[in-house]
Amino acid sequence: MQPHTSAIFTFFAIISFLLHPLMSNPASAQEKSPESFQMLSETETEEDTEDEEFDDGFEDEFENAEEEIIDPLSGYNSVMTEFNDGFYVYVLDPVARGYRWIMPDPARRGVKNFFHNLLFPIRFVNNALQLKPKNSGEEFLRFIINSTVGIFGIWDPAKEWFGLEAHEEDFGQTLGYYGVGGGFHIVLPFLGPSNLRDMFSLYPDMQMDPVYYVENRPYNFPRKEGEYLGLSRQTIQQTNLLLLKTVNRESLRIGQYENLKKDAIELYPFLRDVYEQNRAKLIEE
Helix, strand or coil: CCHHHHHHHHHHHHHHHHHHHHHHHHHHHHHHHCHHHHHHHHHHHHHHHHHHHHHHHHHHHHHHHHHCCEEECCCHHHHHHHHHHHHHHHHHHHHHHHHHCCHHHHHHHHHHHHHHHHHHHHHHHHHHHHHCCCHHHHHHHHHHHHHHHCCCCCCCCCCCCCCCCCCCCCCHHHHHHHHCCCEEEECCCCCCCEHHHHHHHHHHHCCCCCCHHCCCCCCCCCCCCCCEEEEEHHHHHHHHHHHHHHHHHHCCCCCCHHHHCCCCCCCCHHHHHHHHHHHHHHHHH
16 A cells, blocks of 8 residues: 555544544534534523513412402401311311211212202203303203102212213302402301302302292290290201201211311411312303
């Protein structure tokens, strides 16, 4: 081999050796190029910008949600929340656990279905008022099927056989549907979180509850001979039905309230925000 040929061969061998890593992995070469570093830097900058915009948007949304809750009664609401919490922990929960121990699960679910079926007028009327004819029609079919085949609503064949789901609506949601704001937040004794709109909506919903149309005749209990208590049959029956409905409902969801509040730093603001956000979501649906 001639000297100049050997030198050329050696030169190309060195060049090939140096270029081999780049030729075998072009992507690596591109990653190491100045343009790639610039593109990568721009991409990272864009991602950082997007993250910052997302964080800012989330914070703004959170702040707006906080600002939307009107709470001039925060002192009263906080005290009433503690009262309701104590009532649940020391009265309602123990009674519900005892009731669950006595009543088998199928019976308790039958009681729940019975009361849910009775509230058909509330769901039917409010779906109609919100211009949801399909939902109203399905509620009507559910009531007919469950009241007959389901034996007064104790069983729910409308859902199990025909796939007809309940469409939960109340008058508070109807007002919200037409743009009525919630007003200031208020915690009601025993009933829990509410707001001005939902509190006044309880009355029209009660007027559509069949429980409030039980027979109204004097129910006189003698305290002493010749003395009577002016209690009405309606009041006593309504109270008994309300207690049965409440205790039965709580017996089917024991532990849910504890799981809900276990991560709360402050109980009242937490329950207030959960309520308001949930109501807003229901109205939007």
